[in-house]
Amino acid sequence: MTPEVVWEIPEPLSLQDVRLDEHTVTTIRQHGNPSGPRLVLSHGNGLAIDLYYPFWSLLADDYELIVYDIRNHGWNSVGRPNHHNIPILIHDHDLVLEAIDSIYGNKLTIGIFHSLSSIIPLLSLTQSYSALVLFDPPLCKPGASQVELHEAAEKAAERIRRRGHRFRTREEFADFLKYVPTFSRVVPGVRNLMARTTLRRTPDDEAYELRCPREYEAQLMDYARSFFPIIDLDLLSCPTKIVGADPTLPYSYLPTFDFSNVMKVDYDFIPEATHLLQLERPEECAAAVREVLDRGDLS
Numbered sequence: 163m164t165p166e167v168v169w170e171i172p173e174p175l176s177l178q179d180v181r182l183d184e185h186t187v188t189t190i191r192q193h194g195n196p197s198g199p200r201l202v203l204s205h206g207n208g209l210a211i212d213l214y215y216p217f218w219s220l221l222a223d224d225y226e227l228i229v230y231d232i233r234n235h236g237w238n239s240v241g242r243p244n245h246h247n248i249p250i251l252i253h254d255h256d257l258v259l260e261a262i263d264s265i266y267g268n269k270l271t272i273g274i275f276h277s278l279s280s281i282i283p284l285l286s287l288t289q290s291y292s293a294l295v296l297f298d299p300p301l302c303k304p305g306a307s308q309v310e311l312h313e314a315a316e317k318a319a320e321r322i323r324r325r326g327h328r329f330r331t332r333e334e335f336a337d338f339l340k341y342v343p344t345f346s347r348v349v350p351g352v353r354n355l356m357a358r359t360t361l362r363r364t365p366d367d368e369a370y371e372l373r374c375p376r377e378y379e380a381q382l383m384d385y386a387r388s389f390f391p392i393i394d395l396d397l398l399s400c401p402t403k404i405v406g407a408d409p410t411l412p413y414s415y416l417p418t419f420d421f422s423n424v425m426k427v428d429y430d431f432i433p434e435a436t437h438l439l440q441l442e443r444p445e446e447c448a449a450a451v452r453e454v455l456d457r458g459d460l461s
């Protein structure tokens with residue numbers, strides 16, 4: 163019997179709290195090689211950046227890694243629901259970038275984002291990245307693709323609101339994920355890592371609950387779909403690589419990259435990978451990041 167893979171996330175080289183507003187703080191963590199180019203990484207809706215360790219650990223020897231959770235996710239406490247929306251997440255993103263430069267110094271910086279979080283830097287007025295690598299972003303243009311995306315987002319939000327959110331043990335949650343199609347292709351150990359990084363003890367200490375409440379995750383889905391069609395890739399101010407799921411597979415989350423945009427960015431996809439491509443094919447995803455950094459034309 164093959165032993166279960168256990169992903170152990172190392173202690174960060176440093177921790178810094180960044181105040182986002184009067185009630186909200188997020189903790190940025192430094193990993194990797196501080197003398198290398200800087201990668202700033204965050205995660206998809208309802209997840210946590212530590213869940214992506216099978217991916218970003220492959221970059222730790224050569225790059226400085228600054229990782230953080232968006233508000234109401236991961237290491238962060240749960241705040242006000244009316245502050246859980248795209249405009250505020252854009253404001254948070256800008257504050258985090260400003261803090262990173264202030265704390266660790268200004269240098270070549272690559273932004274690496276997944277899914278819904280990947281639209282945040284595209285909407286931000288702060289354009290301080292040397293390049294962006296966006297994994298399976300939900301981008302579409304007005305028209306048929308927008309209608310399909312809106313319908314899929316609405317259905318996804320409905321599923322999220324019905325999702326189980328309280329579990330007796332982390333193991334119960336990890337076992338539950340075995341039957342979730344979205345997690346059918348992940349590398350060994352990811353389901354248990356998901357349980358460790360996206361659950362916290364309930365206030366009564368009798369069970370575990372989602373760190374990002376399901377209502378917050380669904381609310382962000384409802385907010386975000388209004389922003390998908392207004393993103394204009396013609397306005398990008400830095401080289402941008404988009405790495406998508408395999409377009410020949412039925413999508414397991416949302417229809418994402420609109421191929422009418424393919425001439426505006428460096429586009430590639432990972433064969434046999436779905437929306438959680440960084441957790442399914444981490445080596446190929448890390449290679450896509452290295453490809454951007456190895457070009458030598460970044461400033």
